[in-house]
Amino acid sequence: MGCTSSKSTTLSLVGDDTKSIEERKAAWEEIRAAIPRSKSVEDKEHRMVLFKKFDQNNSGKLSLEEVYAGCVNEMDLDKFTTRLHNILQRAFTKAKGVGKAAGGGEGSPDYVGYLEFCLMLCYIYDYFELTVMFDNVDTSGNGLINYQEFHDAAPMIGSWGCIIYDIPAEWKELDRNNTGDVTFDEFATWAVSHKLDADGDADKTA
Incomplete structure (x- = not known):
């Protein structure tokens, strides 16, 4: 295959060409700090506080x-992207799916319980990261990545943990349906398979 994973470095974020690299990095640090997803006592307490604040009617479950x-x-996440609702929809759906598979999910497909909410916070972070990556590659801003954009972004993608040696071959893996364009879902699947990441997944550590 045309891509080799390597240790990723800090991303130049957020996907806004008007921001300097320093501003993008600072914004990403804010995002990381805003989403409590580690196993630390502080983050566990923060998750409980957030759930209670989100649950305005004290029902013990949350709608999207x-x-x-x-x-x-409560978290001001909308200041980082205009696509927050899309990110939350994806994270909500994935948390419901994982919770159901584990046998501990909230019964209704329209709500998440506390454990699913904790999962959802991790997925919100992941989808934030993937959205920023996608937006950095999608320089036209049309919601799709074409071959030229992918080609031009190869060095940047390398800094995220995937060194691309054969761009045409890697593009074929991305664009498996041969449409000439790659959607966010296709990019996300590819990125996850290559573990593209800003700084690793804190929730996988003790």
Whole structure:
């Protein structure tokens, strides 16, 4: 295959061409700090506090819209992207799927319980990262990545942990349906398979 994973370095974020590299890095640090996803006592307590604040009616479960309102009002995540609702929708759906598979999910498909909420925070971080990566490659801003954009982004993708030696071959892996364009879902699947990451997954450490 045309890509070799390597130790990733700090990303130049967020996907806004008007920001300097320093500003993007600072924004990413804010995102990391805002989302409590580690196994530390502090983050566990923070997750419990957030869940209670999000759960305005004390029902013990959260709808997607309640999560969105909380992420805006309590975490200010909307200042980092105009695509927050899309990120939350993906994270919500994945958390529900994982929770159901593990046998501990909230019964209704329209709500997440506390454990699913904790999972969702991890996925929010992951999808934030993937969205920023995608937006950096999608220089046209049309929501799709074409071959030229992928080709031009190869050095940047290398800094994220995937050194591409054969761009045409790697593009074929990305664009498996041969449409000439890659969607976010296709990019996300590829990125996860190559473990593209800013600084590793803190939740995988003790």
